[in-house]
Amino acid sequence: xxxxxxxxxxxxxxxxxxxxxxxxxxxxxxxxxxxxxxxxxxxxxxxxxxxxxxxxxxxxxxxxxxxxxxxxxxxxxxxxxxxxxxxxxxxxxxxxxxxxxxxxxxxxxxxxxxxxxxxxxxxxxxxxxxxxxxxxxxxxxxxxxxxxxxxxxxxxxxxxxxxxxxxxxxxxxxxxxxxxxxxxxxx
Amino acid sequence: xxxxxxxxxxxxxxxxxxxxxxxxxxxxxxxxxxxxxxxxxxxxxxxxxxxxxxxxxxxxxxxxxxxxxxxxxxxxxxxxxxxxxxxxxxxxxxxxxxxxxxxxxxxxxxxxxxxxxxxxxxxxxxxxxxxxxxxxxxxxxxxxxxxxxxxxxx
Numbered sequence: 001x002x003x004x005x006x007x008x009x010x011x012x013x014x015x016x017x018x019x020x021x022x023x024x025x026x027x028x029x030x031x032x033x034x035x036x037x038x039x040x041x042x043x044x045x046x047x048x049x050x051x052x053x054x055x056x057x058x059x060x061x062x063x064x065x066x067x068x069x070x071x072x073x074x075x076x077x078x079x080x081x082x083x084x085x086x087x088x089x090x091x092x093x094x095x096x097x098x099x100x101x102x103x104x105x106x107x108x109x110x111x112x113x114x115x116x117x118x119x120x121x122x123x124x125x126x127x128x129x130x131x132x133x134x135x136x137x138x139x140x141x142x143x144x145x146x147x148x149x150x151x152x153x154x155x156x157x158x159x160x161x162x163x164x165x166x167x168x169x170x171x172x173x174x175x176x177x178x179x180x181x182x183x184x185x186x187x
Numbered sequence: 188x189x190x191x192x193x194x195x196x197x198x199x200x201x202x203x204x205x206x207x208x209x210x211x212x213x214x215x216x217x218x219x220x221x222x223x224x225x226x227x228x229x230x231x232x233x234x235x236x237x238x239x240x241x242x243x244x245x246x247x248x249x250x251x252x253x254x255x256x257x258x259x260x261x262x263x264x265x266x267x268x269x270x271x272x273x274x275x276x277x278x279x280x281x282x283x284x285x286x287x288x289x290x291x292x293x294x295x296x297x298x299x300x301x302x303x304x305x306x307x308x309x310x311x312x313x314x315x316x317x318x319x320x321x322x323x324x325x326x327x328x329x330x331x332x333x334x335x336x337x338x339x340x341x
Contacts, residue, residue, distance in 0.1 A: 131250055
């Protein structure tokens with residue numbers, strides 16, 4: 001074995017070690033709870049749900065079509081939903097269309113009361129008492145926010161609260177791209 | 188005998204632990220029951236990421252158990268229930284990952300490691316064999332001396 005090959009062979013463990021270090025270092029900064037939705041690129045599931053204010057009014061998946069919008073999954077038992085509520089009010093005031101999906105709330109009265117006291121940023125609010133429609137969406141906690149395009153396809157799912165940082169960095173660029181409606185939009 | 192008793196104990200404990208969370212369910216056939224228990228021990232809770240839906244008492248895990256039960260009772264096969272869950276929650280929800288490009292390392296890494304090991308060993312053995320020893324004149328003489336001595340003694 002010549003000297004250089006010998007030297008190369010000796011460096012293999014070091015190279016392996018460095019590779020492993022980089023790989024594990026990346027793991028330190030990744031968040032395992034951030035799962036991308038299995039629904040991305042697919043049309044929203046079919047559903048029929050009552051309106052939260054008036055349970056006789058039924059909405060279907062058609063309410064999620066026609067323009068790009070946000071679908072926000074929330075409940076009064078969810079502290080993070082409380083934290084993001086102010087910001088949703090602000091987005092709604094700026095003209096961003098948001099539809100609410102009330103997910104397994106303690107009671108309808110409580111949810112309506114929350115909207116009456118904290119403000120209602122939603123164009124309309126779906127009342128999913130048993131979480132069956134949320135299951136169709138692959139929801140595993142609240143809050144979750146889906147970005148849906150004008151054709152009713154899921155484009156992105158954000159888990160956790162929507163705040164200024166998340167909106168400006170991720171959601172707004174994607175959303176505005178969808179509103180312009182030409183090229184395929186990706187994050 | 189001891190081994191058998193230990194096995195019985197472990198199996199009983201395992202059954203108990205999975206029954207700790209799971210609700211009382213009624214089944215029409217034993218096959219349905221088996222499929223249901225296989226499912227809830229193979230599906231992963233997306234909320235509490237290192238537990239099966241049988242282990243977890245998160246409300247979401249209960250919802251998924253309920254849905255699995257309903258589907259099994261409606262005559263759906265095990266694979267149909269798994270496909271249903273994967274379509275909504277992604278591959279993440281199933282503890283048996285599908286073989287894809289992104290998961291291929293799980294299957295091939297062990298083979299690669301063993302392959303590299305075999306290669307390394309054969310390489311080392313070969314290079315040892317090929318080493319030719321050339322003796323200096325003094326060593327040659329000493330060797331002859333030693334051989335001479337050995338034949339004299341015998």
